[in-house]
Amino acid sequence: MILVAIAFLVLLAMGMPVAFAIGISGAIFFVQHPELPFTIPVQVTVSQTQNFALLAVPLFILAGNFMNRSGITEQLLNLALVMTGRLKGGLAQVSIALSALMGGVSGSAIADAAMQSRMLGEPMIKRGFSPGFTAGVLSFGAILTPIIPPGIGMILYGSIGQVSIGRMFAAGIVPALMLWLALTVAVWITANARNYQPERKSRVTLKELGTALRGGIWALLFPVILLFGLRAGIFTPSEIGAFAVLYAIFVGVIIYRQLKVKSFAEAMEGSLGDVGSVMFLIALSAIFSYGIVLERVPEAIAGAILGLTDNLSLIMVLIAISVLIAGLVIDATVLIIMLTPIFLPLIRSLDGDPVHFGIVFIIAATIGNFTPPVGAAMYTVCSILKVRIGDYTRESIPFMIAVSLVAIILVFVPAAALWLPKLLFG
Template sequence: MTAWIFVPFLVTLLVGVPIAFALGISATTFLIVWDKVPFTVIAQRFYSSVDVFVLLSIPFFILAGELMNKTGITTRLVKFAGLVVGRLRGGLAQANIGASILFAGLTGAGVSDTSAIGSILIPAMKEDGFEADYSAAVTAASSVIGPIIPPSIIMVVFGSIMGISIGALFAAGFVPGILVGLALMIMAYIIGVKRNHPYRKEKVGAMELIKGTKDAVLALLMPVIIIGGILSGVFTPTEAAAVATCYALVVGFFVFKTLKLKDIPACLLKSATTTSILILIVGFASVLSWTLSIERIPQALAKALVSANLGRVQFLLLVNVLLLFMGMIMETGANAILLGPILMPLAIRLGIHPVHFALIMLVNLNIGLATPPLGVCLFVACPIAGVSMMKISKAIAPFIVMEIAALMLITFIPDLVLFVPRLLGFA
């Protein structure tokens, strides 16, 4: 009977059906063919899974990021990152990674980072003498940081589905995100030395640094307002997202004066489109997850793992392999919603803190954003750089290795994840 769940899902994926509809078709096919529940129950289940107040933060976070990008803030962040790390070997590559770390606090979505930063830095890197495939690879690999450092859209989705404090997840994301960024910088330095990549040789003057910081500070304040408000209890995540949108409007219209009224409809449309895609994935993934629970597949898997007497280390290694593979072939949100309810109880049974395990899952799955064959950040970076998927896949391999190395540290040193949440009283 379970074949009626997985076969339609695999077939629809292979023929190119969008992931949200592939999830819905497979679940609906099974439930209708085997007459498990009335058709109306499927719709009710879909609606109840998206009728969650905290999910309202998603369109606001996306809109805030779009508005800040329209103000030209990306250029200011790129320039600031170049001033801070541009003198390291591989200058613009290091600035690319640094900009992704800074930009992560604005959008919370990897694809947005790839598009915004890539459109500026990929042409600049090519003009400066960097290989086109390498430029695209650095951009795609560093975009993984976006959904790890808060605010993060996938953390909002995962926290709402799993009943985990979004504030705790946000607090837990800082160190892992920075750790992934440092790992990528190390690899960029090694490759920069090997290939003799250019870098900034002149020192940064005090006045230049002050001006660059002044230009970037308003952008850097937005994540401080969002995260500070949530962690201090002043805002809920949804309220923080709305405040971030208002902040972006004020900065764009009255401070930088680069945001125009004609830009607003495009930003609203992009926010609505992206949100609708995410909501469809959340809804249909929830229906499929419910279908799996009807067939007691999670319980069967749990029983098999328990009977295997896996210790914590073996379990975590197995989970990492599974999630890295799933991240390669399926969208991050769908993976998190489907696999979270299955794997989280097993992790808790083995004494793994739920916030720690949530970050292991999310970092793991976010690496899939830059991993072939279906890494969406790769698809965005390829046309900007004018390179094939084959070339970027080869160029990104060393960076994926460094991200996995950072993942291993996050997995087996829980304090790297739990230090900040404990400091703030979340764990």
């Protein structure tokens, strides 16, 4: 498997699409083992796509694209402004709140970062925020999106690791609120140091609050309905994905009346590209995973880690650090697909809770989207706002510290992630 890993890294460095890099490097394993039938790569690739639980992935992607074009974003922006507009930091605080509110809508950190950069990037810079700080806020704020249900990373982790997706959805709520608070404090500290003013001076009236809540209530209800449907046994994770699509169409057509024929077609077109790239990646990862299992790589890694310590919390810290380092060069989705079968068995062997580990793992993997050298959300924001990577990196240090502190707290305080799943699911 060493040659396979080297081939994967070399192909990535050459700029090959990740899915092909995974598939080709995985095929090298079979070249090394001519005793294995070469029909196996084809069989495992096809069988990987037959996993019924993965049906939730394209359905939630489609629902997210419909919601993004339903007109709900403007309503949530108004709600975020009402909630946080009087805090020091103005639009920076609004952007963090909007990321939290948008979590149940898009499910994609990169999509959220791109959307907010186009909406709030230029207004923030015109109000005196430094370009690097603006890019850092808009990028790191998007880490909330995949943690709030229905995050695609949770669905992938649950499907691959055979972990309850309903529990994963519930487990993401409290950590997302903790991340929101940590990022809000980081923005507030910087805003006080630089005298970044609030967006609004006057107090929010009850009428303004009521109007804003009415406008955003359909997005706020979305994750609540998902959790209720799963808890009550009304839907399976795959079925609730279909419900999410119908809900998004209902909101866009009936409630906000902005999901027209053109925007409907745009949502379908965008979803085809998103679903194709994710599912192709999942399918070809089966070739890579086959060699990992056959060579007993999880057992070897588990043995190496257990040789250092058998303390579950310390092992989770080591795994989080390893995932964070890997995330510097590999996309979060790829990390979840590739590393879940390696690390999750180790956590289970130590009687660790797979839901608790999943939240820490997903946060650690997602951080890579916002850090050099290949962070997708980072490059998206910096390219839209024309900000230099060096300026972005320097100004993002407070947000990196805030997110890392939350991840450490979650490792040593499992109840923060497990309290709500236990309350809802027992």
